[in-house]
Amino acid sequence: MTRSNEDIAALLQEYADLIAITGGDAFKARAYEKAARAIGGHPVDVATLDAKGLQEIPNVGRSIADKIREYLETGQIALIEEVRASIPAGVRELMAIPALGPKKALALYQELEVSSVDGLLEAIHQERLRDLRGFGQKTEEKILHGIELMQKAGGRILLSAAMDVADQVVADLSTLDGCVACTYAGSLRRMRETIGDIDILVAAEHSTPFMDAFRELPYTAEVIAHGAKKTSIRTTKGLQVDLRVLPPDSWGAGLQYFTGSKAHNIRVREMAVRHRLKLSEYGLFHAKSGRKVTSRREEDIYARLGLPWIPPTLREDRGEIAAGLRDELPELLTERDIRGDLHTHTDLTDGLAPLEEMVAAAAQRGYAYYAVTDHAPDLVMQRMTDEKMLAQRERVRELDRKHRGMRLLHGTELNIGPEGEVDWPAEFLAGFDVCVASVHSHFTQSRDQLTRRLIRACENPYVAVIGHPTTRRIGKRPGIDADFDAVYAACARTGTALEVNGHPERLDLGDEEILRAKRHGVKFAVDTDAHSVPDLAHMRYGVGTAQRAWLTEDDVINAWPLQRLRRFLREGRECSGG
Incomplete structure (x- = not known):
C-alpha cells in the first residue's frame, strides 16, 4: 500500500482547502499546503520518524508534527475532523470539480443553496450563476468542462x-x-x-x-x-x-486472458478458431476433441497460433497481431534502457530536495547522466535570477562524476510565453547543456495562437525538448487546443524532442499522441519532471506510456549514450539556426 506520507499529505492539503473555504488565515492555509507537498515528497516513510525527525522535514513545525503523530496513533486528526463537520458535504463535493475552487464552492452553497453536482448543472442551465459576483458565462463554461472531466474519470x-x-x-x-x-x-x-x-x-x-x-x-x-x-x-x-x-498448469492461458484487452483477445480467439482450436482462460484446446494443446506459458499460447509473444502494453488491437504475423513487432523501450533523466527540479525553485540529494538518488538508479532543469525567471513565483542559476551551474560542475561516475548536465525548464518567447536571451541560453521549454499559462488562447506559440518555441535554437506538450492533468485539466500535427512537423524539422512526462497526473504526451508524433519523425525524451526523490521512480510510468506507443530505444534520446545525446543537442541548435 502507499506510504503514510501520501495519506498525511492528502489530509493536510484538505485542511488547507478547508481553511480557505471558511475564510481562514491565508498564510496558515499556505503553510499547510507547503507541509503537504514536503511530506508527500519526503523519501522516508514518516511513520518511522519521531517528533524530532518530523520537524526536520522542510515546512513541518512542531504544531504540524504533533498533528502527524496524532494521525499515526489514532487514524485521525481531531481538529480536521471538527472543521470537516462544519462544512456541508455538498460543498466538499463541489470542490472536487476541476476549475471550481473552495471559495466559489462555498459561495454557490451560501448564495444559491447548491450542494451537489446535479444541482450545480441545473443552476448553470437556469443561468443563475451569472448574478453572482465573480461568476459569469466564461466561468460557467469552465465549470461545465470541469464536470465533464470528472464524469469521464468516473470511478477510475x-x-x-x-x-x-x-x-x-x-x-x-x-x-x-x-x-x-x-x-x-x-x-x-x-x-x-x-x-x-x-x-x-x-x-x-x-x-x-x-x-x-x-x-x-x-x-x-x-x-x-x-x-x-x-x-x-x-x-x-x-x-x-x-x-x-x-491451477499452475493454466497460468499462461489465464494470464493472457485476464490481461486483455477485450479487443485484442477477440483477435487472438479468432486466430484460434482458424487453427481449429479453442482458447479460454484455462488453455488452448483442440476444438473437436477438446484435448489441451498448451496452457502453462503465455509464450506457448501465442507461438501455437503462429505469433511471437506480444508485450502486454501493445495488446490494444492497434495492429500488434498483424505486426506479429509479419515478424515486425518492435523491441520496446524498457526502464533498463533509460540512461538518464532530462527534466528534474531541486529546492532552488519548486522542488523539495536539494541538488545534492537529487543527484545522489539519480546515481542510485544507475544513470549514466542526469540533468537538473530548474525553472527560469518568467515563472515569477520561483524567484529565479541569473546569479542563482549561475551559482547552481558551478555546483553542478563540482558534482560532475562524483557519484558513480555519473555525468551531470546543467539545464533549465523555460517558460513558453504567450507569443512563444522564452525566459533568457540567446547568449545566456547558450551556457546550458539542455533546455526544456513548457507551457505553464494562457491555456485558453485560440488554436492558431497556441500552435504558433509552440512552433516558435520549437524554432528557438536552444530549446531541445518541449516539456509536457499538451499541458493536460488527467482528470483535472484538458490538453490545450493546438494543431499538434503542425507542432510535430515543426519538431521534426528543427530537431526538437517531445517529452513523455512520466508524472502520473500528466503522462504527457499520451500514447495516442506519441503515435501521431512518431509518424512525423519526431524523437522523444522520457522524463519524470521530478520535484522530489520519490518522483524519480515515475520513470516507470513514462516508459510504460512509451511502450504503449511502440517506442524503441532509438526513438528516445535519453536512452542514447551521452556522446550521441550531445550530438543531437548540438545538431538541434544548428538545425534551428543557432
Missing part, C-alpha cells in the same frame, strides 16, 4: 495509485506457502493511464489459503464477493481488487 484512478495497491497485494500473497506465481493483470498490466479496478492472479494448487488471506489483509475494508475461484474486496481507499487463483 491514476495508474500510480493502482500500482501502489497492486504491488503490495502481490508482495503479500507471494509470501504464502503454495504460491507458484503471483502478478497483476488487466489494464494495469497494459499500463493504461487510469484504472477501474485491479486484477490479481495467483498460480497455486489450492485456492482457499489465498482467498482467506486476501480477505484478511489489513487494507481490506469490505468483502464484495467470496468464492473458490474469485474473491473481490474493496480497499480502505475505495478501490476494488479481484483475486483469481488458477
Whole structure:
C-alpha cells in the first residue's frame, strides 16, 4: 500500500482547502499546503520518524508534527475532523470539480443553496450563476468542462495509485506457502493511464489459503464477493481488487486472458478458431476433441497460433497481431534502457530536495547522466535570477562524476510565453547543456495562437525538448487546443524532442499522441519532471506510456549514450539556426 506520507499529505492539503473555504488565515492555509507537498515528497516513510525527525522535514513545525503523530496513533486528526463537520458535504463535493475552487464552492452553497453536482448543472442551465459576483458565462463554461472531466474519470484512478495497491497485494500473497506465481493483470498490466479496478492472479494448487488471506489483509475494508475461484474486496481507499487463483498448469492461458484487452483477445480467439482450436482462460484446446494443446506459458499460447509473444502494453488491437504475423513487432523501450533523466527540479525553485540529494538518488538508479532543469525567471513565483542559476551551474560542475561516475548536465525548464518567447536571451541560453521549454499559462488562447506559440518555441535554437506538450492533468485539466500535427512537423524539422512526462497526473504526451508524433519523425525524451526523490521512480510510468506507443530505444534520446545525446543537442541548435 502507499506510504503514510501520501495519506498525511492528502489530509493536510484538505485542511488547507478547508481553511480557505471558511475564510481562514491565508498564510496558515499556505503553510499547510507547503507541509503537504514536503511530506508527500519526503523519501522516508514518516511513520518511522519521531517528533524530532518530523520537524526536520522542510515546512513541518512542531504544531504540524504533533498533528502527524496524532494521525499515526489514532487514524485521525481531531481538529480536521471538527472543521470537516462544519462544512456541508455538498460543498466538499463541489470542490472536487476541476476549475471550481473552495471559495466559489462555498459561495454557490451560501448564495444559491447548491450542494451537489446535479444541482450545480441545473443552476448553470437556469443561468443563475451569472448574478453572482465573480461568476459569469466564461466561468460557467469552465465549470461545465470541469464536470465533464470528472464524469469521464468516473470511478477510475491514476495508474500510480493502482500500482501502489497492486504491488503490495502481490508482495503479500507471494509470501504464502503454495504460491507458484503471483502478478497483476488487466489494464494495469497494459499500463493504461487510469484504472477501474485491479486484477490479481495467483498460480497455486489450492485456492482457499489465498482467498482467506486476501480477505484478511489489513487494507481490506469490505468483502464484495467470496468464492473458490474469485474473491473481490474493496480497499480502505475505495478501490476494488479481484483475486483469481488458477491451477499452475493454466497460468499462461489465464494470464493472457485476464490481461486483455477485450479487443485484442477477440483477435487472438479468432486466430484460434482458424487453427481449429479453442482458447479460454484455462488453455488452448483442440476444438473437436477438446484435448489441451498448451496452457502453462503465455509464450506457448501465442507461438501455437503462429505469433511471437506480444508485450502486454501493445495488446490494444492497434495492429500488434498483424505486426506479429509479419515478424515486425518492435523491441520496446524498457526502464533498463533509460540512461538518464532530462527534466528534474531541486529546492532552488519548486522542488523539495536539494541538488545534492537529487543527484545522489539519480546515481542510485544507475544513470549514466542526469540533468537538473530548474525553472527560469518568467515563472515569477520561483524567484529565479541569473546569479542563482549561475551559482547552481558551478555546483553542478563540482558534482560532475562524483557519484558513480555519473555525468551531470546543467539545464533549465523555460517558460513558453504567450507569443512563444522564452525566459533568457540567446547568449545566456547558450551556457546550458539542455533546455526544456513548457507551457505553464494562457491555456485558453485560440488554436492558431497556441500552435504558433509552440512552433516558435520549437524554432528557438536552444530549446531541445518541449516539456509536457499538451499541458493536460488527467482528470483535472484538458490538453490545450493546438494543431499538434503542425507542432510535430515543426519538431521534426528543427530537431526538437517531445517529452513523455512520466508524472502520473500528466503522462504527457499520451500514447495516442506519441503515435501521431512518431509518424512525423519526431524523437522523444522520457522524463519524470521530478520535484522530489520519490518522483524519480515515475520513470516507470513514462516508459510504460512509451511502450504503449511502440517506442524503441532509438526513438528516445535519453536512452542514447551521452556522446550521441550531445550530438543531437548540438545538431538541434544548428538545425534551428543557432
